[in-house]
Amino acid sequence: MDAATAAPMHPVAREALLAALDDGWADPDRLYASGRRARRLFEAAQSSAAESLGVRPDELSFWPSGTAAVHAAVLGGLAGRERAGRTLVHSAIEHSAVLHIAVRHAATRHDNAVEVGVDRLGRLDLDAWRAAVTADGTALASLISASHEVGTVQPVDAAAEAAREAGVPLYVDAAQSVAHAPIPTGWSLLSASAHKWGGPPGVGVLVVRKGTRWRSPYPVDDLYRPQAPGALGLPAVVAAAASLRAALDEAASEAVRLSALVDRIRAGVTGTVPDVEVVGDPVQRLPHLVTFSCLYVDGEALLHALDGHGFAVSSGSSCTASTLRPSHVLEAMGVLSHGNVRVSLHRDTTEAEVDRFLAVLPGLVADIRKEAGM
Amino acid sequence: MVLDCLGQRCPLPVIALARSIADVPVGGTVTVLADDPAAANDIPAWCRMKSQDYLGSPAPNSYTVRRAT
Numbered sequence: 001m002d003a004a005t006a007a008p009m010h011p012v013a014r015e016a017l018l019a020a021l022d023d024g025w026a027d028p029d030r031l032y033a034s035g036r037r038a039r040r041l042f043e044a045a046q047s048s049a050a051e052s053l054g055v056r057p058d059e060l061s062f063w064p065s066g067t068a069a070v071h072a073a074v075l076g077g078l079a080g081r082e083r084a085g086r087t088l089v090h091s092a093i094e095h096s097a098v099l100h101i102a103v104r105h106a107a108t109r110h111d112n113a114v115e116v117g118v119d120r121l122g123r124l125d126l127d128a129w130r131a132a133v134t135a136d137g138t139a140l141a142s143l144i145s146a147s148h149e150v151g152t153v154q155p156v157d158a159a160a161e162a163a164r165e166a167g168v169p170l171y172v173d174a175a176q177s178v179a180h181a182p183i184p185t186g187w188s189l190l191s192a193s194a195h196k197w198g199g200p201p202g203v204g205v206l207v208v209r210k211g212t213r214w215r216s217p218y219p220v221d222d223l224y225r226p227q228a229p230g231a232l233g234l235p236a237v238v239a240a241a242a243s244l245r246a247a248l249d250e251a252a253s254e255a256v257r258l259s260a261l262v263d264r265i266r267a268g269v270t271g272t273v274p275d276v277e278v279v280g281d282p283v284q285r286l287p288h289l290v291t292f293s294c295l296y297v298d299g300e301a302l303l304h305a306l307d308g309h310g311f312a313v314s315s316g317s318s319c320t321a322s323t324l325r326p327s328h329v330l331e332a333m334g335v336l337s338h339g340n341v342r343v344s345l346h347r348d349t350t351e352a353e354v355d356r357f358l359a360v361l362p363g364l365v366a367d368i369r370k371e372a373g374m
Numbered sequence: 375m376v377l378d379c380l381g382q383r384c385p386l387p388v389i390a391l392a393r394s395i396a397d398v399p400v401g402g403t404v405t406v407l408a409d410d411p412a413a414a415n416d417i418p419a420w421c422r423m424k425s426q427d428y429l430g431s432p433a434p435n436s437y438t439v440r441r442a443t
Binding site for chain 1: 410411418
């Protein structure tokens with residue numbers, strides 16, 4: 001139940017990966033027969049993924065991970081606009097990959113990063129966003145399509161309009177939305193991550209729309225054509241493109257099914273666990289993701305207790321983070337951060353599993369509280 | 375009342391606060407000293423969930439709560 005980190009591989013991804021291992025081992029840049037075969041495979045994968053996302057093939061590039069695609073989008077978007085401005089505007093609930101860039105960017109001379117807050121439900125403050133993107137010197141604006149931690153869908157269309165009026169390109173991190181929710185419109189750059197839609201790990205996708213100024217932050221031959229430095233894992237890329245198509249074919253029906261399961265979890269958790277807060281927007285949310293926090297509960301203890309019963313969940317509590325800080329998303333929303341559990345479902349999640357989760361959770365929470373003397 | 379929870383990891387400061395609030399008269403205050411980074415977020419969140427008044431942070435690593443109910 002941690003599809004928001006990585007979903008199990010879609011059967012189509014597995015098939016495509018195995019087939020591509022035979023034909024896709026060569027370097028697609030080489031001119032001999034095996035290289036040309038690899039080139040054809042690459043171009044087919046690129047065209048297929050572009051069609052899936054509704055963009056042109058030459059606007060889409062593959063990267064060694066979702067995070068690599070995020071870095072390429074933000075660093076390349078900033079570099080391309082260096083003459084127009086030096087400020088990165090971003091929401092407070094971006095993925096840490098964006099926030100790490102913001103911190104480093106703000107630490108250099110002449111550069112600047114401006115954070116825009118969210119409300120208690122995790123929804124972007126549009127007035128503050130509009131003011132920030134309109135300010136002089138804004139180079140790039142970054143907005144996650146939907147919160148990866150609480151599932152709240154962001155007002156990307158309105159945010160994009162504000163950016164467009166200000167003449168500022170918008171980057172959208174769509175890693176959590178692709179194959180779960182409609183892809184927003186109005187952006188200039190977008191990235192996604194294959195292992196979140198059932199593709200293999202180690203493939204990120206970057207789209208840079210025509211007319212967007214982008215300059216590679218990496219030492220490569222062609223600074224203006226988005227392309228990852230080094231050889232791509234072509235078999236994984238082929239599997240990513242094939243599974244994207246398959247996942248999109250199932251997306252509408254899966255969204256209905258998973259959304260009903262999430263509603264069941266929301267109601268079940270509030271009904272059976274005392275002193276619990278389900279966080280995030282109950283309606284404007286991703287269909288497959290739900291997050292709640294239990295008072296007086298150590299998030300790490302709950303995560304391990306659930307793991308002992310075969311449930312994989314993630315947590316935004318400080319005790320589960322390498323930094324020992326609570327999740328920046330929960331902090332930005334001002335909601336409880338300890339005892340936090342994020343559940344995210346995928347195509348293999350069954351109703352019976354959700355019911356078993358709801359059956360064991362209250363006892364595990366009660367045990368941990370009892371141990372803590374509550 | 376002052377609760378010294380310095381050095382304690384979350385959720386311990388919030389647990390200490392919840393246990394002590396019964397000893398505070400309605401309208402009285404309790405100040406929690408806590409240096410876990412989650413306390414700044416979780417003590418106000420506890421107040422909201424438990425309908426108590428969060429009065430703010432008078433000093434670093436210090437959070438004051440007024441018993442409302």
